[in-house]
Amino acid sequence: RGTRIGAIVLCRDVTEIRHQEQELITKDATIREIHHRVKNNLQTVASLLRIQARRSHTDEARDALTHAMRRVSAIAVVHDTLSEGLTQVVDFDDVFDRVLKLVAEVAASPSTRARTRKSGRFGTLPSEYATPLALALTELVTNAVEHGLAGREGEVEIIAERTEERLAVRVRDSGSGLPEGQVGRGLGTQIVRTLIQGELSGAIDWHTLVGSGTEVTIDIPLRYIGRAAR
Known part of the structure; x- marks a missing residue:
């Protein structure tokens, strides 16, 4: 020592x-x-x-x-x-589960019974993405219940697919399909286009499924989201 x-x-x-x-x-x-x-x-x-x-x-x-x-x-x-x-990021799966429950309860009527099903994961999103996406999906699910399933029993399915670069969402119903020339006329559709294309720089498309029903596809780039929000 x-x-x-x-x-x-x-x-x-x-x-x-x-x-x-x-x-x-x-x-x-x-x-x-x-x-x-x-x-x-x-x-x-x-x-x-x-x-x-x-x-x-x-x-x-x-x-x-x-x-x-x-x-x-x-x-x-x-x-x-x-x-x-x-933080200013949210678990969007939790947000959408709550929104989906709200929409299904309010949009349904005595003549329309809708089942909702979600698959896949949205993951976490910053608030500037979460708010417009929640609004857009609210409109799409509402339209699927009120118009796609009007007067009948059916299902609305929401499928989320997320990668490092993109978030793809499909909203499909088992209803009667799109009437000729109906896409883009309603206020709800205009709101969705503004939110997805304007706020989120994404793409959106409507088409009739083979057999019956309508599917709306949303594609949102995530290049501006940091790694912490993935």
């Missing part, structure tokens, strides 16, 4: 680091609180739309208000999920 003749002491002031860490914690809490409040406000708007729809005297007004309520509720689901996490 040697004889100790001295010592080296290293000191580092971590006050600034601790201050930055505290700022990040405060920022995260603030963002979560904002999402929580936005969700609550959206749910209030959805409730008002639902009440007004029930008081409407015409089918056209009632349908328009119900569709608006459903769209607002879909956005609220995304903000609710964001308010529970520490």
